[in-house]
Amino acid sequence: MRVLVTGGAGYIGSHTVLQLLGAGHSVVIADDFSNAKPSVIGRLEELAGVSIPVHRVDLSDYPATAELIAAEQQGEGIDAVIHFAGFKAVGESVDKPLDYYRNNLDTTLSVLEAMRAGGVRTFVFSSSATVYGENPVCERTEDMPTSATNPYGWTKVMIEQILRDLAVADDSWRIGVLRYFNPVGAHPSGRIGEDPSGFPNNLMPFVTQVAVGRRQELSVFGDDYDTVDGTGVRDYIHVEDLAAGHIAALERLGQIDAPWSVWNLGTGSGVSVLQMVAAFAAASGREIPYRIAPRRPGDLAANWADPAKAHRELGWRATRTLDDMCADSWRWQSQNPDGYPD
Ligand code: WQD
Numbered sequence: 001m002r003v004l005v006t007g008g009a010g011y012i013g014s015h016t017v018l019q020l021l022g023a024g025h026s027v028v029i030a031d032d033f034s035n036a037k038p039s040v041i042g043r044l045e046e047l048a049g050v051s052i053p054v055h056r057v058d059l060s061d062y063p064a065t066a067e068l069i070a071a072e073q074q075g076e077g078i079d080a081v082i083h084f085a086g087f088k089a090v091g092e093s094v095d096k097p098l099d100y101y102r103n104n105l106d107t108t109l110s111v112l113e114a115m116r117a118g119g120v121r122t123f124v125f126s127s128s129a130t131v132y133g134e135n136p137v138c139e140r141t142e143d144m145p146t147s148a149t150n151p152y153g154w155t156k157v158m159i160e161q162i163l164r165d166l167a168v169a170d171d172s173w174r175i176g177v178l179r180y181f182n183p184v185g186a187h188p189s190g191r192i193g194e195d196p197s198g199f200p201n202n203l204m205p206f207v208t209q210v211a212v213g214r215r216q217e218l219s220v221f222g223d224d225y226d227t228v229d230g231t232g233v234r235d236y237i238h239v240e241d242l243a244a245g246h247i248a249a250l251e252r253l254g255q256i257d258a259p260w261s262v263w264n265l266g267t268g269s270g271v272s273v274l275q276m277v278a279a280f281a282a283a284s285g286r287e288i289p290y291r292i293a294p295r296r297p298g299d300l301a302a303n304w305a306d307p308a309k310a311h312r313e314l315g316w317r318a319t320r321t322l323d324d325m326c327a328d329s330w331r332w333q334s335q336n337p338d339g340y341p342d
Pocket of ligand 1: 088089090128129130180181182183201202203204206218219220221222231232233234273296299
């Protein structure tokens with residue numbers, strides 16, 4: 001298949017691009033590079049051994065997006081879209097709700113309308129476990145109700161609803177919603193990885209920046225949760241497993257009649273903050289100084305995936321271990337202490 005990957009220069013997008021090419025698919029990237037550096041593309045081409053067509057575009061600009069897809073359809077054609085593009089920082093979304101609703105909803109609506117106009121109906125959406133909200137049941141299954149505790153999460157809930165309504169209105173669509181748990185790790189080459197701009201919001205990039213000397217110490221946000229050691233528990237999934245889940249979903253959508261499907265992409269295991277810190281120290285040989293800090297507003301105590309549906313319907317499961325996640329994260333960060341070059 002020839003796949004348009006929006007946000008393809010981003011963390012999960014870039015790893016998925018590499019696996020799509022490795023699986024024999026063709027790829028076109030559309031990215032505005034607002035949260036990714038252009039040097040990612042050169043790294044991808046180096047690893048894939050091919051040149052990758054890239055459109056630098058603001059996907060919230062409908063005319064530009066429609067023109068992009070129409071032009072591609074006049075050329076080699078687009079068979080499917082994997083939509084990663086969007087803002088994704090929980091805390092920032094609380095401070096800038098309008099930016100998040102405007103960007104995440106506009107880009108998605110613009111891409112969907114351009115697909116409809118261009119005759120493309122296969123769409124894989126980058127959703128998130130955050131749509132499970134504050135459900136007291138820690139193990140998340142796809143049939144649980146969705147809600148959110150922050151504007152970022154609400155954009156994911158709203159987009160999932162938009163996609164459901166679209167599928168009801170026109171069953172020629174083949175829509176796959178992928179609910180990610182906590183993506184970590186990097187391609188084993190160490191040439192691509194997670195490179196957050198500014199202050200890292202998420203645990204693993206903060207840990208790797210402490211390990212490489214860019215940060216002094218990790219703040220552990222609370223050790224008084226009702227968990228194995230009092231710190232927050234999450235389902236960390238290697239980004240390479242996550243990317244593989246996209247390929248499995250894409251290929252499955254070509255075989256089923258359902259216009260709308262949803263799958264968890266997680267390992268099914270929960271790991272605490274302190275367990276992650278210990279695993280990283282063991283994998284990297286670097287001690288991670290930390291202090292216990294107050295809980296972060298909005299944080300949940302614990303959640304993890306029930307990954308059975310994706311295994312049953314996609315034949316997919318996560319295979320990389322916690323040690324793989326830590327070793328690959330460290331290789332990326334130690335080889336690229338300041339992230340991607342400008
Ligand atoms: C994990 C654990 C923190 C940083 C969010 C989004 C989700 C997805 C991933 C986008 C928690 C603790 C963290 C730190 C810490 N985002 N922590 N010190 O909040 O589970 O999920 O990011 O796709 O949609 O909701 O991930 O990595 O921020 O936190 O103690 O400096 O690490 O309290 O227990 P989270 P996280």
